[in-house]
Amino acid sequence: MRVDGKAFTTIWADKATASVTVIDQTRLPHHFELISIADVEAAGRAIKTMQVRGAPLIGITAAYGVALAMRADPSDDNLERACGLLKATRPTAVNLQWALDSMRRRLAPMPPPERFDAAFNQAAQMARDDIALCEAIGRHGLGLIKEIAARKPRGASVNILTHCNAGWLATVDWGTATAPIYKAQEAGLEIHVFVDETRPRNQGAALTAWELGQHGVPHTVIVDNAGGHLMQHCEIDLVIVGTDRTTATGDVCNKIGTYLKALAASDNHVPFYVAAPSPSIDFSISDGLAEIPIEIRAQEEVSHILGLGADGDIHKVRLIPQGSGALNPAFDVTPARLVTGLITERGVIAASREALAKAFPERIRA
């Protein structure tokens, strides 16, 4: 996608110099800065501190992290150590485990001297695949937006609500929830996006608003609690969110607050779609509430807020009284019954075991 008119992806790498570069998402939207990741420890830190975040991008960064580890020491022990270090960074998005499993499957049978080259190529292939998956989601989701546009009076915008950032910043390119939006813009449809600010880390206000702005997509940032009200007043035609882990039965784990949006959408008969690339689907589990580990993050993300000071730097200010406790679950689970459909790279399907098994038969163990 684009930053100040220039083409960018969120991550790129050069095998000859063993360098991996990412956009530092903790500095957006106020500062656009790149960081260089030189070893597996730096890759782990970038994921843990959320300089890179979003389920697909976490997976790709981890894959490059393994490649960097193989450059330093391609032994079996180091392969296991690197996978362990990266796996421990964030627990909820299944893409991390998926990426590490694919790297391990490819590298473990190989003689160690061949591992760096193969690991780098594999990570690069995964990055290219991620772009293709997101673009396919964009094409399938565009159909949904077109259907709604066809029912609206000429010139009226299709109003889409999204939560958190499932945009291109959360993937290598295109995004998942935003891919249909960017495709609709390319197709010349009138669209407008309501962007949930997404407390506590404000990925909507800081990241989704920034990237939509960079692409000239009309959008409005709203507080997290406004979505239900807007749905009651018919201001929202469609909700599209991303997912960190979707079960084999279609339960969807995504950024905290997604469940409340799904409840409001259901009560107001607003279609609620989840953009779900297959690496975000965990076919080994069936019960999202019982089986998905929910990341509990630092209280400070709730008790304090970050903003741009008059000096042009980013500052942290306290919101809650000294002595008050805070709790910070980062994700919640939306039961499949509240999901109108999953927008996958293989088409729009029901959030059900049957539909998922039919769309991805190779992922179902005999």
Ligand code: MRU
């Ligand atoms: O905590 P984050 O910012 O990594 O959470 C991101 C989300 O919840 C996204 O909606 C999800 O990863 C899908 S990204 C295509």
